[in-house]
Amino acid sequence: MSENMVMSARNLASGYDGRIIIPDMTMTIPAGKISVLIGANGCGKSTLLKAFCRLNRVYAGTITLGDRDIRDYGPKEYARSVGMLPQSPAVPEGISVRELVTRGRFPYRQPLKGLAAADYQAVDRAIAVMGIEAIADRNVDELSGGQRQRVWIALSLAQETDILFLDEPTTFLDISYQIEILELLVRLNRENRTTIVMVLHDINLAARYADYLFAMKQGQLIREEKPADIIDEALIREVYGMESRIITDPVYGTPNVIPVGNPSLLRE
């Protein structure tokens, strides 16, 4: 993959069903980095993510990929540059892991033609990178949540895009699987230079794995920077409306948010 294409939004207004969730957003996604969107429920994180993936309408302003408006790309052409893993994709009955991963090659398929050598190579590579060779011929139905998520990421990997968006990739997973998936994404980013943008709910994991954090509130971007530079008690108060103390993660040295809550409740 060559130099990553830069993606940015200028004065973007977006939403769905005619409702504007994000009134006016200007931002640039750092190429080749891991960016994480954080914010309270309903702040517009997913809406923004989907706008970048052309799943939500652009009501005003523009989103550009490279030097072209994303609306000027053909559907398959766009899908060769930008991938997206939704929160809960559907698993067809009785599909094998390899078959599912192969569907990630759709944007490269020619009408009425079978799979090309490049398709098989991309699928094999994705399966190897995600470490799912051993289960490649099993049915996806039978897999655990963590394994299943690896398979979905392998599908996105087979899509061979410059940029990969993920909507809460760790939701529904045990903590150990959450770490595993996030570390896989870090490897993907470091080895393939894939730009990764994701929504995460766990702010401590976000602080640990993100190169850049985008903190959102009510459809607006409040701050964007390296996690260590922006996470403080004031930011947490503003974004989540909650008191907290910030300590330093003893292993990674990244900020760790301790919610204060109401300690007297437990101090009988």
Next chain:
Amino acid sequence: MRKRVWISSIVLILLALAAVFLSLWFGARIIPFRDVWSAVIHPQLDSYNTRVVHARTVRTLFGFLAGAALGVSGTVMQSVTRNPVADPSILGVNTGAALAVVIGLVFFNIARPEQYIWLALAGAGLTSALVYGIASVGASGITPIKLALSGATVSVALGSLLTTVLLPDTDAMNSYRFWQIGSIGAATREHMLLLLPFFITGLVLALLLADHLNVVTLGDEMASSLGVNVRIVRLLASAAGVILCGATTALAGPIGFVGLMVPHLLRMMTGSDVRVMLPLSALGGASLLLIADVIGRVIGRPGETEVGVITALLGAPVFIYVIQKAKVRSL
């Protein structure tokens, strides 16, 4: 994976051949196997038994085509809606086609198959849009149960409308009575030739969309981000499904549950690759319909029990099973 597909293909080809042969062989009069064989091998021979076999040939070919159309239509509809209970009879599409045909018959005196086949298509198309629209209202979107309920409701509503149109008209009522059960016994060569182009159109359209449908089964968002124009694919594929089942319904009457059972049994055999399922569901649908027709001819002797009755008897338990399984899956 590959192996399962090969085995299933061979099994289904043999099954379809067997079904064709059974359909020529059995009936109110059972022809000795030897005579069936000689009638197939030497069609120019003229004997009473040969003539019976030849009379059954039209019915068999028509049944084959109708069953194949219903099987493919079920596969397409289930993939488009990502819903295991999508089937022309359950979705009320058959009733919609019937209502359109009856309105044509009563008010416009349209009684020729090559005319009312278009009415049936229009009725089927409008009804599927209506059922789909009703089922998608509400926060949770389309679920198997909601789709089935919406289909049943629309079906009942259209059914009573149909009765209202039909009741005052004795002649129309009479011709409707036989059509309404679903039968291939009255099929003529013209019926068969009329169905053929619709079958080919629907099948080719579905095959062209197979790759897209495979991606659509992963969910709308996933499909869009893989470069599929979900709305257009859904529209075209629904059109294919409606052409297949609407044309069949117009000519054979509503034959239920074939489109439900066939894709379901196939998924258990081969997995859910639409490219594989489309041709196999044609064979499976044809086999099922012909075998059901043979059963109807044998148990109904000296008359016959219409094939629509038999498929409903076979299909109802499968439907209950699928609904229960779907409930577990959607949690």
